[in-house]
Amino acid sequence: MEIAVAKHAGFCPGVKRAIRMAESELEKAPEAVCTLGPIIHNPHVVNELQERGIRILPDDKATLLKSHITGTHIVIRSHGISPDLQQLLMERGAHLVDATCPTVKKAQRAAIRLVKEGYNLFIVGNAEHPEVKAILGHIDGEAVVISEPHELKNWWSNQTRKVRKVGLIAQTTVDLFMFRNLVDELITEVPEFVSEVLEVKVINTLCRNTLARQSEAFQLALSSDFVLVLGGRNSSNTEFLRKICEITGTRTLKIETADELDLAFLEGVQRVAILGGASTPNTIVEEVRQKIVGSG
Ligand code: SF4
Known part of the structure; x- marks a missing residue:
């Protein structure tokens, strides 16, 4: 055969970088290094790092706030976190090590720019994914996350005001077919898109x-x-x-x-x-x- x-x-470059940063932090503060949730989506690598001393803190805010974080060195994983969570962790005395992937940061910046410029922002991806949650955190939730064409239609049918400017970005790891299909569906399947929208800006945030x-x-x-x-x-x-x-x-x-x-x-x-x-x-x-x- x-x-x-x-x-x-x-490993992709973003994951390699995050693991390298966590390992280097372990050398500096062996007792204090934590991550918010598992550093990557691979239980075997995560177990190895735990054996070497890395502690996993809960990644949901409510549970996290009940944990002891003063004096910890928290490695922000490649998906990033929202600015308010970052602020909160620092106020609670954590030292932050930002391993957010530079490509994810670009997606965050693209979202901020589009929202500031008045675009109705759509993010193609999974609303429950930590990267998408972090992007939403940078724009006060001012975006609609879509993963299926019908979600576009539903959203549009509930609008009372005309939509003039549409911005589109994607979760960095969604597949190209899904991104292209949703952009196509927006134009072909949503009748209001052609009659109402004056400007569309698509920023390619795919990794x-x-x-x-x-x-x-x-x-x-x-x-x-x-x-x-x-x-x-x-x-x-x-x-x-x-x-x-x-x-x-x-x-x-x-x-x-x-x-x-x-x-x-x-x-x-x-x-x-x-x-x-x-x-x-x-x-x-x-x-x-x-x-x-x-x-x-
Ligand atoms: S954006 Fe790409 S390079 Fe960065 S962590 Fe995700 S998959 Fe890896």
């Missing part, structure tokens, strides 16, 4: 590394007869990779570790592609590859 490992499997990963996933899925997508169950960029591969019709399986791989799935497979999400370490990719090599 031929095995094709994606060139873009393994370049994610786009490269998605495009490679699509190509590899087309040229293979089985795809293994490796990543944390709660990692949204990994889930998008799975969906992209499934669109091609190639059998696709998402797993977190080599232990979860049942080799019976690969019976009769000629070429298997191995992909990894942005928070999947290369060690897991290699373990899965070795397991397949060892079986043949």
Whole structure:
């Protein structure tokens, strides 16, 4: 069986940077380093960091406020946090280490700019994702988060005032098809869009590394007869990779570790592609590859 490992499997630059910053903070203050929620969506990496002393604080504000945070060194993960939470943590005596990915910061700045310029802002993405919540926190919630075309129509049908300026950005890790489809649907499926709107500004906030990963996933899925997508169950960029591969019709399986791989799935497979999400370490990719090599 031929095995094709994606060139873009393994940590993305934003995740590498966040982990590097957490590790360097551990050297300075071994007893005091915390993250708000798991630093990345990969339980194995998170467990390792916990064993080395990193503590995980709750990432919801209400529970967080009940925790002891004075004197802690809090590493802000790559998704970022809202300015009011940042302020609050500093007031409570925490030392903040900002590992927000520079690409996510660009999305935050794009949102701030569009709202300041009076655009009705739409964010394509998942409203529950920490990155989207943080972006909303930078603009006092002044945006509509959409992930399905019908949400656009519903929102428009509830408007009492005419909408003149529309701004669009995306959660950095959504898939390109979803972003393009929603922009297309806005124009073709919402009748008010053509009759009311005078100005549209789309800012491409998609992460370049994610786009490269998605495009490679699509190509590899087309040229293979089985795809293994490796990543944390709660990692949204990994889930998008799975969906992209499934669109091609190639059998696709998402797993977190080599232990979860049942080799019976690969019976009769000629070429298997191995992909990894942005928070999947290369060690897991290699373990899965070795397991397949060892079986043949
Ligand atoms: S996926 Fe992209 S935006 Fe997200 S942390 Fe990695 S490099 Fe940054």
